[in-house]
Amino acid sequence: MTEIIKFDHVTKRYGDKIVIDNLNFSIKTGEFITILGTSGSGKTTTLKMINRLIEPSSGAVIFDGSQIDQLDEITLRRRIGYVVQQIGLFPHQIVEENIAIVPKLLNWDKKTIKARVSELLSLIKLPYDQYAKRYPNELSGGQQQRVGVARALAADPSVTLFDEPFGAIDAITRSELQEELLTIHKTYPNKTFVFITHDIYEAFKLGTRVMIMDEGKIAQFDTPEAILKKPANDFVKRLLDTAKNQESLWG
Incomplete structure (x- = not known):
């Protein structure tokens, strides 16, 4: 290594x-x-x-x-991905938009971003079709923290x-x-x-x-x-x- x-x-x-x-x-x-x-x-x-x-x-x-x-x-x-205790999800953005923040800044295309968001939501056991369009206040604390982890991993940091x-x-x-x-x-x-x-x-x-x-x-x-x-x-x-x-x- x-x-x-x-x-x-x-x-x-x-x-x-x-x-x-x-x-x-x-x-x-x-x-x-x-x-x-x-x-x-x-x-x-x-x-x-x-x-x-x-x-x-x-x-x-x-x-x-x-x-x-x-x-x-x-x-x-x-x-470098970064996850904090306070989570810090943007309340006015849906789950999909929160996870996609850094990929958008890196100018990933929409199809690639959607595929990555879907992959990560599946990984954290929040299926895309059920959770992607929800706002943070519609999630439990544990679910919000899962989204925080997914957001940190979105741009595939080392x-x-x-x-x-x-x-x-x-x-x-x-x-x-x-x-x-x-x-x-x-x-x-x-x-x-x-x-x-x-x-x-x-x-x-x-x-x-x-x-x-x-x-x-x-x-x-x-x-x-x-x-x-x-x-x-x-x-x-x-x-x-x-x-x-x-x-x-x-x-």
């Missing part, structure tokens, strides 16, 4: 406060990376530096072989970023969406997903590798199995112990 994202000695400061402290890591094409951490650990800042919503104070972020500060911001972002997309959704729907996202990733094995969560179960269920962050640094970055088998430090061990204690409530 080729390297699609690399952080090379990346630091982010706000005044005297260091938010990201000398990050070094790489992500290969086709990986599903989950970034796990408490509030303020730096996970969202790390994610937003990939699509230049936040610029590093020093160091380099490299995307598909190019240093991203040498790339046009708009062109870069059209190559990388898709997910910023706690299921955080505001009920537990049953969240579990269903996790399964669907795993299916989508298997359907497109060359696509790279980077997914932020503060839920340890979600991180370990979805990630081919899990990056655990603490105070702007990487505490451990490995497969779920390797982390469970050998926590790298006391912080990771406490995180795992907390999850085990919660699990014990259910016997």
